[in-house]
Amino acid sequence: MESSSTGTGTGSGRRQATRQKLYEAAVTLIAEQGFSATTVDEIAERAGVAKGTVYYNFASKTDLFEELLRHGVGLLTASLRRAAEETEARGGTRIEALDEMIRAGLVFIDRYPAFTQLYVAELWRTNRAWQSTLMVVRQEAVAVVETVLREGVERGELSAEIDVPLTAAALVGMVLVAALDWQAFQSERSLDDVHSALSLLLRGRVSGSR
Numbered sequence: 001m002e003s004s005s006t007g008t009g010t011g012s013g014r015r016q017a018t019r020q021k022l023y024e025a026a027v028t029l030i031a032e033q034g035f036s037a038t039t040v041d042e043i044a045e046r047a048g049v050a051k052g053t054v055y056y057n058f059a060s061k062t063d064l065f066e067e068l069l070r071h072g073v074g075l076l077t078a079s080l081r082r083a084a085e086e087t088e089a090r091g092g093t094r095i096e097a098l099d100e101m102i103r104a105g106l107v108f109i110d111r112y113p114a115f116t117q118l119y120v121a122e123l124w125r126t127n128r129a130w131q132s133t134l135m136v137v138r139q140e141a142v143a144v145v146e147t148v149l150r151e152g153v154e155r156g157e158l159s160a161e162i163d164v165p166l167t168a169a170a171l172v173g174m175v176l177v178a179a180l181d182w183q184a185f186q187s188e189r190s191l192d193d194v195h196s197a198l199s200l201l202l203r204g205r206v207s208g209s210r
Contacts, residue, residue: 001027001072001112019057021047023068031114035065066130069122072115073137079104080144094152098202101145102175103195109179110191120176142168174198 001023025046029038040061044051058064083104087097109116122134145168152158175198182194 001075001115015057018047018049018053019067021049022054022057022064023071026064026068027072027112027115027118030065031117035061062129066133068115069119069130069134070137072112072119073141075112076105076108077137077141077144079108080141084144084148094148094155094157095203097148098145098152098171099199101148102171102198102202103191105172105175106179106191106195106198109176110183113180113183116176116180120180142172145171171202174201 001020022043025043026038029042029046038061040054041051043061043064044054047054054061054064058067080101083100084097087093087100092100122128122130123138125131128134142165146164149158149162149164149168153160153162153164178194178198182189186194
């Protein structure tokens with residue numbers, strides 16, 4: 001998974017590159033065999049680093065996974081925010097911004113399917129050490145959508161009757177579940193095809209257009 005920030009020095013850049021390798025290795029292995037079955041030795045081997053390197057960067061396997069969640073959802077949040085900002089910059093409506101955010105979400109999921117599967121699975125688990133972190137990063141992603149919805153209501157583009165928090169969560173959930181279904185059961189469809197279908201749903205349900 002790509003970095004959400006750029007290191008300011010050579011040492012920092014090398015460490016970030018190492019952490020990237022560990023994220024990639026961890027997300028692939030855990031998606032394949034589960035968190036409990038995945039060992040630090042396997043993560044190190046898959047990443048092509050020494051076991052000690054894992055512990056140099058992360059206190060434990062749990063810490064690595066928690067940071068992986070932060071990192072991955074951070075990338076998703078950044079892509080959603082960028083889609084909204086770029087739409088605003090070219091004078092687009094808030095509904096157009098939501099549509100572009102749906103596309104950005106699909107692009108992210110298409111690029112990082114293993115992470116998305118892990119993220120969705122962990123949302124429904126309980127008693128995990130990283131549960132509080134997961135809820136925080138989830139809310140950060142949903143909050144970006146909430147902001148655009150509120151702006152749409154304020155501008156008169158969306159109905160004032162919209163339940164903003166619930167609608168934002170529903171839109172994020174729609175993209176996640178639809179994209180996973182697309183990849184698992186309808187892989188013959190293109191990203192443009194899936195985006196078009198969700199776009200029609202957005203404009204019909206959120207904007208109230210026919």
